[in-house]
Amino acid sequence: MEQSSTEEATAAAGGSRIQRRNRARISEAALDVFAQHGYRGATLDQIAERAGLSKPNILYYFSGKEEIHVTLLNQLMDRWLAPLRRIDPDGDPLTEILTYVRRKLKMSQKYPRESRLFANEILQGAPRIAPHLEQDLKPLVDGAAATIQGWIDAGRIAPTDPRHLIFSIWATTQHYADFAAQVGVLVEEKSPTDGAEQFLTTLFTRMLQPRRD
């Protein structure tokens, strides 16, 4: 009894080696397809082919297209919110925020498909992730905004709206993943994110450096 509950409860790392391997393959393939075509534009056949499995076999591991999508979204949210959690209210304000910016930029660089998956979901009105936003993201952002507001009130960074500051960090960092096709046309460098790190550091330093009013 205890065993069966352990087996089925989290459904995270559970299952045999085969189960873990094939679930991973499917997630990998589905991430490609959903990130590029969005939920409705993705097909099980595409996912199956890219995963090297047959379509019925995929439906042996996931109950349907939607479950695959939701699973990806859940995995994503953890990774996505991690950098925000690491902002330390007791750290140096400018350092904390610039570190956050660099972490977010690294995420765009390292997980562009995750960024696009998320962008697609939000573009479509967040039909499947809205609960997560409300329950997980919102309190986190409220906390971060309070921290930043505290820094502002203490005169340690220049005053501004914390929430819009956070939006601007998300927007500018994720842009390099979500709009890579456009950035690639307009920039010669092999890796535009190199120039991006330099630029964003400057942008948010100038924005936040405390100034005598």
Add this chain to the structure above:
Amino acid sequence: MEQSSTEEATAAAGGSRIQRRNRARISEAALDVFAQHGYRGATLDQIAERAGLSKPNILYYFSGKEEIHVTLLNQLMDRWLAPLRRIDPDGDPLTEILTYVRRKLKMSQKYPRESRLFANEILQGAPRIAPHLEQDLKPLVDGAAATIQGWIDAGRIAPTDPRHLIFSIWATTQHYADFAAQVGVLVEEKSPTDGAEQFLTTLFTRMLQPRRD
């Protein structure tokens, strides 16, 4: 002969009143659907229903799904690039750039569907708009970047990478249209773009205000 070429050439405002009216209805409906679901996720049936026309009737006006999409994209690009063209190399640098920021933000506010349509297309790798980017967008951006670099060289705004500056303007302004579903969860105000204008003005003012090194 001259007449027939005039009739069929541009295919813009051509056709009878009925043609113009129905083409407009279809464009309107297709913009809704493509913006929300992306190219592959959109269906002719959805477009037809929203346009109040039958599916075959839609295919009387457009040769197929792809032609509708391409038509929308073409119409979009004109409107989209207009603010960039209006940057005046002879104007006051900071004013010019802040005016550009505000115009872009207003576009996000007024044409969120167009913004999402564009975002969707780029997310998918710009398969249908890549030529436009190369031919229309790139030279425009090159010109604007040169203008900004000129201002920097003259010491009239603080030094930075012009291209990444442009990216950051696009990213921050379009964010309020493309990620509206997320912004709506996190901000109480009825119109987050109000706070956004204030914030972005501050952001780019602090970024660009010339400083004695």
Add this chain to the structure above:
DNA sequence: CGTTAAGTTGACCATTTGGTAAAAGACCAC
């Protein structure tokens, strides 16, 4: 080994999808 459970697949299905053909209907100049 052999047996049992886990994993895989080919054949199939109902629905949806982009698109077509042809006939019916609306419009318009004469």
Add this chain to the structure above:
DNA sequence: GTGGTCTTTTACCAAATGGTCAACTTAACG
């Protein structure tokens, strides 16, 4: 009004899509 064009619809199609099922194969393990 009448002939001819422009517009719309009804009926239809082939392909694609999400999903099922029963049969088959493979792995696990005493």
